[in-house]
Amino acid sequence: MRITAIKPHPAAIAFKVPRTTAHEPMRHAAAVIVEVQTDEGITGVGQIHGAPLKDICDWVVKLGEVACGMDALAHIEVWEKLFSLTTPRPHGFRAEDGLPPPLPRNARAQITAALAGIDLALWDIKGKAANMPVYRLLGATQKTVHAYATGGYYREDSRVDGFAEEMASFVAKGYTAVKLKAGGQTLQEDVERVRLTREAIGPDTTLLLDCTAAYDVETAIAFARAVEPYRAFWFEEPLYWYLQPADFRRLAEAINLPLAHCEREMHRFSTRDYITTGGVKYVQFDSTRHGGFTESLRVAHLAEQLGARISPHQVPELHAHLCAAFPGTAYGCESNGDPDPLWLGLYKNRAEIKNGRVHLNDAPGFGIEIDWNFVAKHRA
Secondary structure, eight states: EEEEEEEEEEEEEEEEEEEEEEEEEEEEEEEEEEEETTTSSSSEEEEEEOHHHHHOOOOOHHHHHHHSBBBTOOHHHHHHHHHTTTTTOTGGGGTSSSSSSOGGGGHHHHHHHHHHHHHHHHHHHHHHHHBBBBBHHTOOOOOOOEEEEEEBBTTTTOOOOHHHHHHHHHHHHTTTTEEEEEOOOOHHHHHHHHHHHHHHHHOOOOOEEOOOOOOOHHHHHHHHHHTTGEEEEEEESSOTTTTOOHHHHHHHHHOSSSSSOOTTOHHHHHHHHHHHHEEEEEEOTTTTTTTTHHHHHHHHHHHHTTTTTEOOSSOOOHHHHHHHTTTTOOOOOOEESOHHHHHHHHHHEEEEETTEEEEEEESSBSSSSOOHHHHHHHOO
């Protein structure tokens, strides 16, 4: 089975009220749907979350030109060939071997995002060719996976304590774990956010904290110690973007709150270092941002060997397949407690989220069917 075409389809919908993390406003829900066609009539679908959308789409097209003609079931061969374009090779700068010259360093985030979408589509093809869901291809039998609900974004229309009511509403929907955004105010104000949330969700709901890389090491230590009375489960993205595994290790050794990280890592090699030397216990590698399902599988195997747990970032309809295949290693999937409008309209069929669990279906591949009319209507 040969790849005959690879096409990107960007889509976006503006939020009625922008959501804001400690780092940046989120004004749109956006994604690139990647369609991979084959000479046997099987089409696979992948998904990318990244920016800028136009740049990512351009790289999907460029990588697609290299991948066309390759075996659609040889996902590792395709992955390695495309990833190899990011590094020098003998006489590569002259493109004498028929491949593009080494791809630009400053576009690596968009290149690995494009690779992610293509790779996910190949896994979808693999499942469809075998007439099996991806989780069954991986040897799993469990069809439901634990999910937690993310919310508590800073919003301009919110009352001071509106986020606490929002988090409580997720518990009312059946979630047993919720994640609160923090790090965007003073330390004292954010500790109060945590207190109000714990009060709203009750003593038995698991509370996760995400600070979107808001602190230096000393402030992160102070925050973690200040929220101890509210029994948080993990401390996600605690440190400034430029701080490294050694800094995470300092933090991990100084507090009792486990660290979660790696949703923005582009490959398994840097993720490895956060696990082995950074004290990260919950690994959030995102198949739709960088590297695809092939790379996330490598990360999951590594976490399993090193005693860490996986909890992939967002897109539960895809990542639940990975979690199902690692029942002893996976904490679960992230879900938006208040789903964004793109997610609500993008699919004709997908896994369902009910009572705090992702329920996978038996459809082959990732079990999703895209509403292409919806994508066309909201083309970015």
